[in-house]
Amino acid sequence: MTITQARTVRPTDTTAADLFDYIDAAPSPHHAVAESAVRLTAAGYSWVDETEVWPSLPGKWFVTRRGALVAWQRPDGASAGTPIRIVGAHTDSPNLRLKPRPDVGKAGYKQVAVEVYGGALLNSWLDRDLGLSGRVMFDSGSGPESVLVHIDEPLARVTQLAIHLDREVNDGLRLDKQIHMAPLWGLGNAGDGDVLAFVAERLGRSAADIVSADLMFHDLTPCSVVGADRSMYAAPRIDNLASCHAATLAMASLKPESVAVMALFDHEEVGSTSATGANGAMLGHLLERIELAAGGDRESYLRSLARSWCLSADGAHAVHPNYLDRYEPDHHVALNGGPVLKVNANVRYATEADGIALFRAAAKQAGVPVQQYSHRTNLACGSTIGPLTAAELGLSTIDVGSPQLSMHSARELGGIEDPALLTKAIAAFLTSAS
Ligand SMILES: [Zn+2]
Structure with a gap:
């Protein structure tokens, strides 16, 4: 009898393999920022010092602030007040x-x-x-x-x-x-x-x-493919490095005409109220500076915000076969089923009907299936950066997530096909602005 010796298995899928490298290299928010910076730099983005006067040139830029990173692309010819597509995620994990x-x-x-x-x-x-x-x-x-x-x-x-x-x-x-x-x-x-x-x-x-x-x-356990059919993966910090990674890859592959921003916040797991969190001034200040550097003013910035959309990408609860009583019937989310639209009438998630229509259209264009999640009514629902950025900036926002089990465990579980599906959906959302 032959005994296979491998204790961990690498994915054959290139997006999942790159996610493994990203997660294993990013045990802290500071390292997640560094890993995203490496990928953005390789894709032609340049770091700018937020304490200095910014270049007014169109192009691809990013700033870093401790455990947070904001990147943007603004092409030549984008006029003042141009709406922006924004993807947000968080670098921290419990x-x-x-x-x-x-x-x-x-x-x-x-x-x-x-x-x-x-x-x-x-x-x-x-x-x-x-x-x-x-x-x-x-x-x-x-x-x-x-x-x-x-x-x-x-x-x-x-x-x-x-x-x-x-x-x-x-x-x-x-x-x-x-x-x-x-x-x-x-x-x-x-x-x-x-x-x-x-x-x-x-x-x-x-x-x-x-x-x-x-x-x-x-x-210390490295990320690994899991399952005899190799359909799942186990990793630390899937919530929310899977979204940071997908957003980074999507920004790295933007079409040149896109006006897009990625905000990777810190401190989501402790309420987001900080200089680098979503419940603060960081994103608003940076978005306004992007507009001002491009020759706009406060009025054109606010006009731009009114037509912009933010996609808040975070984890989503896949259905657990041993605890079916914890899930809303007819809203079961499957691993490898694609990104999940998260809806909550009490606005623990920011998604509303027009946002759902917009994201479904982008996902359809990318050939990505979409699932829908609603938390069981008699359980307190978690939240995301979505409602916070929506409130802070008056910004239309959609909450989506990548399906996972064991959220907030030191080692979580995801579907091996979902990293590529989420990346494609985010890329389609960022490039589908009208
Ligand atoms: Zn999260």
Whole structure:
């Protein structure tokens, strides 16, 4: 008998394969921004410094602000007040983030003090080998210097209690975020500065030069195709790197005449109210500057907004065969069924009938099937950046998502055909402006 040795399987589909590379290279929002910047630069986009005067030239540009990125294409001849097609997504995912003084421990173990970021499924972080990523600020002598950190080594582990010490655990696991989630980092007594000293050593720098850090843990298991028929994939951060990736690829393949913007926000999982989140001024300011740089004014900017559309791309709940009672009948979403229009009468999603018609037309043009999701009425519905950008800018918005299971788990599940379908649908939406 032959035993196949592969522990992970790469996709044959090129879009899914590129998504795997994107996700594995992006354990933090800062890395997602860096990965999108690489793909945009290869497609002819140029980075501009948002603190400087912008070039008034038409072309392809992007700005980065910490864990957020905004890219745009404005072709020659686009007049003042031209409507824009916008795609929005978010770079952040629930995870465990290090506290400012992370070195703790007891009973002969070194541990790391963490804060739970966003609505994490805490159980999914148990008994996984965890790597470390984020950014560190160094004092380089001439001012603060930001350095990205990505360490794919099993450095830490949130270890479960044995079943012999909690016989009722399978009736319902209860995890206290403060008490039960501190990962083990090593054996011995914790020393003040251990974790940052380790990071400095890995970066080849002096720990004494570290001023501050934004660090977080990630599961080390690489993305993999799943299923005997190879129809699914398992990965961390599908919500919402799958949308960031699809939007980036769509922007990279825009038709030259398109007037399009991509906004990758940070902080969606914690409410979006920040300098880099959707519930803030960032996108509005940048859109207005794009219009002003092209020779428009405040009036033409507002006129442009009135005719623009935003596609808010995020995860969507595929139906789970073991929990059918949690889903609205006749609104079951299938993996590999294509992007999902998300509708909620209480505006947890921004989609309305005219937006549905517009997105369906774009998807039809691209030959992409479309599904429709409605949350069960007696369950509290999640939300997205969609209603926030819609409200902040008075911007007509459509909420769509790529189907997935295990949303907010450290390792989620998607359909292997959906990355290509979402990319095609976003590309068709961005290029179908009238
Ligand atoms: Zn999301």
